Amino acid sequence: MTYDLVVIGAGPAGMSAAIKAAKAGAHVAIIDENPVSGGKLLGQLYHEPDSGWWVGRNIAREMIAKASSLGVAIFRKMEIWGIFPKWNIMLNNGERLTTEHVLIATGAAEKAIPVEGWTKPGVMAIGAAQTLTNFHRVKPGKKVVIIGVDPLSLSVAQELKMAGVEVAGIYPPPATEVSSDKSNPKQIIQGLSAMAHLAPNALLKAAGKAANHPTIKNIAAKCYPSFGVKVWGIPLHLRKTITAIEGEKQVEQVRITAIDGNGNQKNGRTKTMGVDCVCISGGLYPLSELAEAAGCDFVYIEELGGHVPLHSPELETTKDGIYVAGNITGIEGAKVAMAQGELAGTAISSRLGLLQKGSDAISEAQVKVQDARANAVITFQQHIESGREKLAQCWHTNVQTSSGKG
Amino acid sequence: MRITEHPVLGKLEKKPVTFSFNGKKYEAQAGESIAAALLANDIRILRYTEKHGTPRGIYCGIGHCYECRVMVNGERNFRACITPVKQDMQILSQHGEIL
Amino acid sequence: MDKRTEICRCEEVKLGEILNAINNGAKTSKALKLATRAGMGICQGRTCQPVLEQIISYYTNQNIQETPGLSTNHPVRPLSLEELAGNRKDL
Ligand SMILES: Cc1cc2nc3c(=O)[nH]c(=O)nc-3n(C[C@H](O)[C@H](O)[C@H](O)COP(=O)(O)OP(=O)(O)OC[C@H]3O[C@@H](n4cnc5c(N)ncnc54)[C@H](O)[C@@H]3O)c2cc1C
Ligand code: FES
Numbered sequence: 001m002t003y004d005l006v007v008i009g010a011g012p013a014g015m016s017a018a019i020k021a022a023k024a025g026a027h028v029a030i031i032d033e034n035p036v037s038g039g040k041l042l043g044q045l046y047h048e049p050d051s052g053w054w055v056g057r058n059i060a061r062e063m064i065a066k067a068s069s070l071g072v073a074i075f076r077k078m079e080i081w082g083i084f085p086k087w088n089i090m091l092n093n094g095e096r097l098t099t100e101h102v103l104i105a106t107g108a109a110e111k112a113i114p115v116e117g118w119t120k121p122g123v124m125a126i127g128a129a130q131t132l133t134n135f136h137r138v139k140p141g142k143k144v145v146i147i148g149v150d151p152l153s154l155s156v157a158q159e160l161k162m163a164g165v166e167v168a169g170i171y172p173p174p175a176t177e178v179s180s181d182k183s184n185p186k187q188i189i190q191g192l193s194a195m196a197h198l199a200p201n202a203l204l205k206a207a208g209k210a211a212n213h214p215t216i217k218n219i220a221a222k223c224y225p226s227f228g229v230k231v232w233g234i235p236l237h238l239r240k241t242i243t244a245i246e247g248e249k250q251v252e253q254v255r256i257t258a259i260d261g262n263g264n265q266k267n268g269r270t271k272t273m274g275v276d277c278v279c280i281s282g283g284l285y286p287l288s289e290l291a292e293a294a295g296c297d298f299v300y301i302e303e304l305g306g307h308v309p310l311h312s313p314e315l316e317t318t319k320d321g322i323y324v325a326g327n328i329t330g331i332e333g334a335k336v337a338m339a340q341g342e343l344a345g346t347a348i349s350s351r352l353g354l355l356q357k358g359s360d361a362i363s364e365a366q367v368k369v370q371d372a373r374a375n376a377v378i379t380f381q382q383h384i385e386s387g388r389e390k391l392a393q394c395w396h397t398n399v400q401t402s403s404g405k406g
Numbered sequence: 407m408r409i410t411e412h413p414v415l416g417k418l419e420k421k422p423v424t425f426s427f428n429g430k431k432y433e434a435q436a437g438e439s440i441a442a443a444l445l446a447n448d449i450r451i452l453r454y455t456e457k458h459g460t461p462r463g464i465y466c467g468i469g470h471c472y473e474c475r476v477m478v479n480g481e482r483n484f485r486a487c488i489t490p491v492k493q494d495m496q497i498l499s500q501h502g503e504i505l
Numbered sequence: 506m507d508k509r510t511e512i513c514r515c516e517e518v519k520l521g522e523i524l525n526a527i528n529n530g531a532k533t534s535k536a537l538k539l540a541t542r543a544g545m546g547i548c549q550g551r552t553c554q555p556v557l558e559q560i561i562s563y564y565t566n567q568n569i570q571e572t573p574g575l576s577t578n579h580p581v582r583p584l585s586l587e588e589l590a591g592n593r594k595d596l
């Protein structure tokens with residue numbers, strides 16, 4: 001089959017792009033490996049200061065209805081395993097879709113934090129707990145601890161509690177070669193205060209506020225009580241860490257030990273606590289394997305979450321006709337992903353000759369992305385703006401050198 | 407393990423189906439993933455690894471990590487976290503070889 | 506981290522094995538893959554790759570951007586011939 005646009009990933013970015021382009025008259029296909037479209041939206045649930053509860057699954061449902069009514073071909077339960085020139089999109093059932101325009105909107109994956117015993121059943125990434133609780137409505141455990149103190153883990157902690165799960169504590173990961181800043185109480189406090197100011201979630205907000213208080217900021221890391229501070233009834237620990245997860249076949253208990261203000265373990269003494277589930281929150285990184293296999297150029301920008309495909313202000317990569325939108329371009333919330341999807345959908349429609357005032361529409365869509373970013377209530381990366389600037393700079397340099405060559 | 411009442415999402419609508427896991431019958435909610443259905447029945451161990459035979463369960467929950475592979479109706483390697491459970495499905499935990 | 510901590514879940518590779526490989530000269534994720542199979546499992550490194558990059562960066566004193574970590578090739582997902590031939594039943 002041939003389409004004007006093939007979108008890979010039916011999260012908020014991909015869906016918004018598909019809707020935008022289909023509205024303009026494009027023949028669009030959208031593919032996702034999940035049985036239900038919506039991507040990470042499906043698990044999201046939080047209270048927004050102005051508009052009330054953000055129930056991701058409902059927003060996903062509306063987008064699916066809209067896309068279907070516009071004639072978008074929705075492929076579910078199909079993995080894309082490759083993109084070949086120019087452009088053939090390979091599905092794992094042997095099918096192949098042909099198109100001039102591809103949007104890769106594959107979102108993000110979670111960064112792991114290896115902890116002794118983390119392969120035991122009952123240990124899961126924080127996103128799994130979120131999806132189980134809010135989408136499937138199954139408790140990830142009866143008594144849960146969370147490793148990793150960040151905006152996502154605090155949000156999910158509250159969501160778990162709301163669903164009636166006992167959250168026995170949130171702990172920083174043990175300091176190791178891979179987790180240094182995530183294990184350092186000072187840096188955790190600094191990060192929270194930078195990211196939590198507009199937080200939609202009471203727990204996150206409380207933590208952010210506390211962390212922002214000048215006295216607390218200065219002394220918190222040092223004097224943080226060893227028994228933790230209860231936020232929303234959930235013990236948030238900064239002076240203890242989990243060094244091992246134990247159990248014969250599956251999780252039965254965690255081993256806890258005290259740490260100092262820099263995250264170093266104080267003495268060898270440990271105690272244990274019985275739990276049946278451990279959630280690990282190590283942050284998110286852009287899932288960009290398809291762009292990479294397709295030969296797009298990459299840059300590593302820490303502020304955006306890792307390796308991202310180099311892309312233009314219109315979201316086109318260094319490969320002609322391949323666009324990116326959403327978390328693959330850097331880790332941000334759902335509303336930014338939607339605005340980016342609309343931008344990509346607009347840019348592609350314009351290229352297809354479907355828009356009368358294409359460049360005006362593109363500029364408008366770019367402004368909307370900036371607005372969404374400025375008004376974001378949830379931030380995952382501390383210096384996202386500067387990350388975006390770095391990327392723009394890289395693109396600029398790239399254009400100059402390649403036009404110099406030609 | 408089911409969340410039947412939720413302060414924001416409301417009451418859970420019951421749509422029961424039955425399936426089997428390693429030969430035993432269980433109840434699930436129509437449309438939910440195999441992994442969710444098993445966890446709702448307090449089952450966490452989905453497979454045993456190739457090399458050392460250690461047990462594994464859900465890890466990423468969204469199809470990225472392939473830790474949750476199970477055998478469904480005689481075929482191997484379905485990711486339990488993104489494969490919906492259906493009436494009369496026969497599910498087995500996997501041991502050994504990958505493909 | 507304890508040397509027995511598993512780093513690559515798919516291939517069941519422990520930190521100790523990775524450090525041995527680094528000491529024997531594997532300084533990129535590609536070399537590490539060849540030496541230990543870490544990152545070569547069925548998830549194709551989606552779970553362990555960022556950790557491997559951090560470990561290499563830490564033990565070799567290179568910034569991550571300098572370690573040519575990315576080495577994804579087609580296919581980016583595991584494929585079975587059954588599936589490709591369209592023989593897999595839709596459940
Ligand atoms: C665990 C977790 C929790 C989050 N919680 C929040 C939150 O509470 N609030 C918030 O605003 N943001 C949250 N985010 C950020 C979230 O990523 C964005 O909100 C938004 O969902 C990103 O949209 P996207 O369209 O870029 O990607 P996604 O929503 O991730 O969608 C990408 C889709 O692509 C599919 N896909 C990927 N590769 C392939 C392939 N090869 N073949 C077929 N399909 C593929 C995936 O299965 C997925 O459905 C969270 C992210 C994660 C990972
Ligand atoms: S739990 Fe990771 S793929 Fe299913």
Ligand code: FES
Pocket residue numbers: 512513514515516543544545546547548549550551552553554
């Ligand atoms: S965890 Fe290493 S390849 Fe999957």
